[in-house]
Amino acid sequence: xxxxxxxxxxxxxVLGGGAWGTALAQMLAGDGRAVILWAFEPEVVxxxxxxxxxxLYLASAELAPGIRATGELADMARLETLLVVTPxxxxxxxxxxxxxxxxxxxxxxxxxxxxxxxxxxxxxGAIAPGSEIAVLSGPTFAHEVAAGLPxxxxxxxxxxxxxxxxxxxxxxxxAFRPYYSDDLVGAETGGAVKNVLAIACGVVDGLAxxxxxxxxxIARGYAEMLRFGEALGARAETLAxxxxxxxxxxxxxxxxxxxxxxxxxxxxxxxxxxxxxxxRTVAEGVFTAPVLARIAGERGIAMPIVxxxxxxxxxxxxxxxxxxxxARPLRSESRA
Numbered sequence: 001x002x003x004x005x006x007x008x009x010x011x012x013x014v015l016g017g018g019a020w021g022t023a024l025a026q027m028l029a030g031d032g033r034a035v036i037l038w039a040f041e042p043e044v045v046x047x048x049x050x051x052x053x054x055x056l057y058l059a060s061a062e063l064a065p066g067i068r069a070t071g072e073l074a075d076m077a078r079l080e081t082l083l084v085v086t087p088x089x090x091x092x093x094x095x096x097x098x099x100x101x102x103x104x105x106x107x108x109x110x111x112x113x114x115x116x117x118x119x120x121x122x123x124x125g126a127i128a129p130g131s132e133i134a135v136l137s138g139p140t141f142a143h144e145v146a147a148g149l150p151x152x153x154x155x156x157x158x159x160x161x162x163x164x165x166x167x168x169x170x171x172x173x174x175a176f177r178p179y180y181s182d183d184l185v186g187a188e189t190g191g192a193v194k195n196v197l198a199i200a201c202g203v204v205d206g207l208a209x210x211x212x213x214x215x216x217x218i219a220r221g222y223a224e225m226l227r228f229g230e231a232l233g234a235r236a237e238t239l240a241x242x243x244x245x246x247x248x249x250x251x252x253x254x255x256x257x258x259x260x261x262x263x264x265x266x267x268x269x270x271x272x273x274x275x276x277x278x279x280r281t282v283a284e285g286v287f288t289a290p291v292l293a294r295i296a297g298e299r300g301i302a303m304p305i306v307x308x309x310x311x312x313x314x315x316x317x318x319x320x321x322x323x324x325x326x327a328r329p330l331r332s333e334s335r336a
């Protein structure tokens with residue numbers, strides 16, 4: 001019998017045993033329902049099943065007994081709803097290894113597939129054409145969700161209201177409130193772009209440039225997010241909501257954000273390669289920045305902050321990058 005067999009009755013599984021995947025499993029199991037969580041690391045599987053903890057990624061949380069972990073993707077094959085919380089750059093490989101079965105795939109990672117340049121919903125749809133794709137995104141620190149603190153998210157459903165009617169009762173909890181959308185591109189744009197902007201805001205903090213500079217960067221970064229999203233078909237109202245502006249404000253304001261903390265270390269003089277090699281958890285903005293910069297360049301979308309972060313990650317000194325941003329020509333705010 002596999003480690004997941006005691007949770008066969010569960011209707012929702014979580015693919016990914018990092019902090020965010022563990023937090024989502026904890027949220028789902030908080031009312032006593034059974035949840036199956038797949039994790040890549042055997043030590044994570046063992047710790048969750050034996051100790052009801054994930055010491056590698058979310059040590060602060062005592063996990064609900066209804067969570068059962070497995071390292072076998074086959075154990076997830078019978079589930080009709082999967083929350084996909086693998087790092088964005090590994091999602092394709094994990095889904096390709098899954099036994100084929102029509103289901104709802106709820107993508108909870110934020111980023112763009114660096115290999116193909118595709119949003120994750122396009123990548124997942126190509127790999128699992130029999131499944132319906134949804135995107136869950138918004139201002140969500142994993143430790144707060146695991147602790148049961150109030151959280152609101154966007155749940156963008158590619159299958160429209162029929163898919164929403166299936167998913168909302170499975171995902172919503174007293175302190176976890178999803179809001180409906182059918183704008184997958186908007187939901188993914190917000191989650192991807194905000195990671196890059198959070199690195200930029202961390203740099204501002206690391207260089208001690210002040211709160212004025214950070215507020216200006218958030219506002220100008222949101223303008224870049226909006227330009228990029230609309231050019232790819234996203235709706236402005238989606239990006240003004242939880243998965244866009246809401247997530248941007250959260251991740252640009254706290255060292256609890258992996259991307260912000262990376263940017264802060266870069267602003268303090270850290271070497272990009274050394275900082276990224278020393279991290280167990282993934283700062284997705286590192287992978288997203290060059291893809292965003294390339295797509296923006298190809299489409300003629302002005303994204304000077306994203307371009308600056310891309311240069312920074314390639315090794316340009318932080319003060320030099322900031323000086324170049326401040327030296328840009330003066331122009332109308334609405335066209336900048």
